[in-house]
Amino acid sequence: MTPGRSASYRRIVDDLRRIIESGELGEGSKLPGVREIATRYGVPTGTVSRAIAELAAAGLVQAKRRGGTYVRRFAAIPRSSPGRLAKERWLGGETIQDADTKDRRRELNTSTGETPAPDWVAAALGVAAGEPVAFRDRRYAVDERFVQLATSYLPVDIARGTQIMHTDTGPGGTYARLAEIGHRPVRFTEYLRARMPSPEETDRLELPVGTPVFEITRHAFNEEGRCVEINRMILDGMAYLLDYSFPA
Amino acid sequence: MTPGRSASYRRIVDDLRRIIESGELGEGSKLPGVREIATRYGVPTGTVSRAIAELAAAGLVQAKRRGGTYVRRFAAIPRSSPGRLAKERWLGGETIQDADTKDRRRELNTSTGETPAPDWVAAALGVAAGEPVAFRDRRYAVDERFVQLATSYLPVDIARGTQIMHTDTGPGGTYARLAEIGHRPVRFTEYLRARMPSPEETDRLELPVGTPVFEITRHAFNEEGRCVEINRMILDGMAYLLDYSFPA
Structure with a gap:
């Protein structure tokens, strides 16, 4: 999907996608902070930011103006x-x-x-x-x-x-x-x-x-x-x- | 749209979008090379690559495996x-x-x-x-x-x-x-x-x-x-x- 990205990057994207799609992190929920995720996976914060950008491009999450990233709502x-x-x-x-x-x-x-x-x-x-x-x-x-x-x-x-x-x-x-x-x-x-x-x-x-x-x-x-x-x-x-x- | 990008970046995206949407560069046509565009606008090739990535994310162009970027076809x-x-x-x-x-x-x-x-x-x-x-x-x-x-x-x-x-x-x-x-x-x-x-x-x-x-x-x-x-x-x-x- 994104050639040249590290295994950690891929794992962060896949893990976040799974907890969103399973509903574990429901619509409108706030994602953990970039620093918290970076610490958990032992990667630079830049890697986490790029992973979250991929999820945003896929329509799964949205950065809010006042800070924080949230699981997007499908209004239906x-x-x-x-x-x-x-x-x-x-x-x-x-x-x-x-x-x-x-x-x-x-x-x-x-x-x-x-x-x-x-x-x-x-x-x-x-x-x-x-x-x-x-x-x-x-x-x-x-x-x-x-x-x-x-x-x-x-x-x-x-x-x-x-x-x-x-x-x-x-x-x-x-x-x-x-x-x-x-x-x-x-x-x-x-x-x-x-x-x-x-x-x-x-x-x-x-x-x-x-x-x-x-x-x-x-x-x-x-x-x-x-x-x-x-x-x-x-x-x-x-x-x-x-x-x-x-x-x- | 993309905060923090330069005026040249914006101008390249807008110019390419216009020639694609007007049909001047038709479906399936090859875009000019990154270096050629960079020279024309007097910017680093990285700026051109990022501009083309934005057009790709918008579904307008597609990089081909063998090299080159092409205007996407809508098959209908x-x-x-x-x-x-x-x-x-x-x-x-x-x-x-x-x-x-x-x-x-x-x-x-x-x-x-x-x-x-x-x-x-x-x-x-x-x-x-x-x-x-x-x-x-x-x-x-x-x-x-x-x-x-x-x-x-x-x-x-x-x-x-x-x-x-x-x-x-x-x-x-x-x-x-x-x-x-x-x-x-x-x-x-x-x-x-x-x-x-x-x-x-x-x-x-x-x-x-x-x-x-x-x-x-x-x-x-x-x-x-x-x-x-x-x-x-x-x-x-x-x-x-x-x-x-x-x-x-």
Whole structure:
């Protein structure tokens, strides 16, 4: 794994990993100090620091600002599809994210406007690259932790001048508004990638090292099969447990 | 992001990231040599090596055994649900993975047997922890690259003595065999996490640093709502593009 490291280094990594994965040192627990571990194994503190850095890169531990290293928590916000996107919910005025995080969530930094269509957006919405598209950009925090970024794109011929372009889209949100103007979504496709975050995503979500993200790109289709919205969501991979249920 | 690094270090990381993300240096392209970059920016080669290590941890580049650093490829094996798991496919004798990777895939290291149920398996299958459960373990390579590990667990009262316990489960695989003995799956739920791999997963999939995995845990339910199989899959996050389609 890490060629050129000493046997002691390897043993420290393996021992710490084992006591974390076995639950002996539970989520949120503080690791012993670097000096204490160094003394126990008879190695320089630098060796211990490098071993802990490897565990951090693996997403197992996190250094806290005020000092100390802690076993990371997997938050497991459940996100159940297709239930959360059922038309009964948004046609009934509910907010989609309430299915996952009601009363625990804040929507922050919401901005709306028009922007030249990036290539991948243009292709999906069927407009020429660089032509204007409407966008809605927001950031979500749950229990005071940033967990998700989301940017929706819609054709301007649909969204311009509607409440979709307000920061508050009203009861039932964008999909309820699309329904009112004859573009009710009847089908969704969510494309998923697991990848490391970009520097901008790391900053906006305040992600510790060793945190992959889910990149989810949802296409919403109306009755005619036209893609009326694309939503690109970036989710903290340590915060969510996604599930998808479907018949055989 | 990386406190204490020099402005030159930061500039090298940012410049390389930009030419990779813009496509100026495409997937599979070789980066300029460390010495060449060091000369261009007027910094020690160690600074360049650390900058490239940061890009590797971000999953953007990969050092090759024979020397040189290359822009990583995102393979994007499409994995479309629920279509790939439609009963018409496996009842018709097709292999599920053929929906994604027909003719490009090899199944390797397949083993079967019985094992004491891990807690999470016991809970889902409704048996006591530590009681025996049947398992099927396999590893998949696509185009000579390891892309997936999969371990299925089934209750012994269902699987024992059936072809499900053979390394080759026959046409249509496990689900077709379950159907023949009165346990046809009628519904699936897939639970998804994005996380960094364990050392064992890193070894078995030969993952470069900076590669997160999808952990997918599928529950298969029969007509009575009993969970008749759990499949824990570990997918190279740089190899797959998952999609889930469903009605509103």
